[in-house]
């Protein structure tokens with residue numbers, strides 16, 4: 001299998017006919033989950049879309065509508081943090097943030113949190129910045145592109161809620177170390193915070209199963225953690241509405257949205273566990 005070919009793929013799902021997982025496929029995935037010792041998940045934009053959040057790119061996309069950030073967004077921030085904060089606060093577009101503000105976890109987010117509570121999901125790596133996994137109660141979680149509700153210190157990497165930060169003097173400073181803070185959302189040109197990468201690497205190294213939901217797993221570095229599990233001989237289960245770039249390498253590919261398929265999967269896992277116990 002040529003994984004390098006996957007890396008060249010874009011972030012968008014291959015659009016063909018919507019697929020629908022059969023009961024037998026869901027049962028097979030449930031068996032795989034129960035037989036795994038360290039299952040993790042990778043989630044992406046498909047799960048956000050099912051909560052009513054438009055994608056960034058494409059028709060109706062937030063960036064399509066309001067303009068794409070510059071590719072050197074982070075370098076511009078670092079060159080003049082005061083100006084960057086002034087711009088951010090003055091141009092804050094309520095329309096842009098409205099879908100994020102209004103979105104609620106969907107049954108897919110809740111199903112993953114349930115799987116974790118059952119002891120059958122050890123870690124979630126999400127590419128989404130929408131906070132919905134947290135709101136669903138997911139505890140072991142890495143938001144690899146940050147969380148739009150948080151502000152991060154560039155010195156000590158502590159995260160804060162917006163109301164914890166004094167915005168009366170710009171650029172605002174970290175209440176702990178006086179370092180400069182920026183939005184936790186990873187900007188174009190900004191490295192993924194090292195604490196998050198280390199956390200993902202540690203869990204991926206232990207994983208023998210990765211459930212990929214709502215993403216074609218082609219955006220790096222997140223995709224690399226999922227592919228690493230597969231390359232090491234682990235199992236890959238996909239939940240995507242359409243055929244994706246990773247469908248050919250998945251052990252089980254479940255057709256359908258996460259909000260529809262993941263709750264069925266959790267139900268099947270619970271039933272199977274009960275039947276094995278009796």
Ligand SMILES: [Zn+2]
Nearest residue numbers: 153156174177
């Ligand atoms: Zn700090």
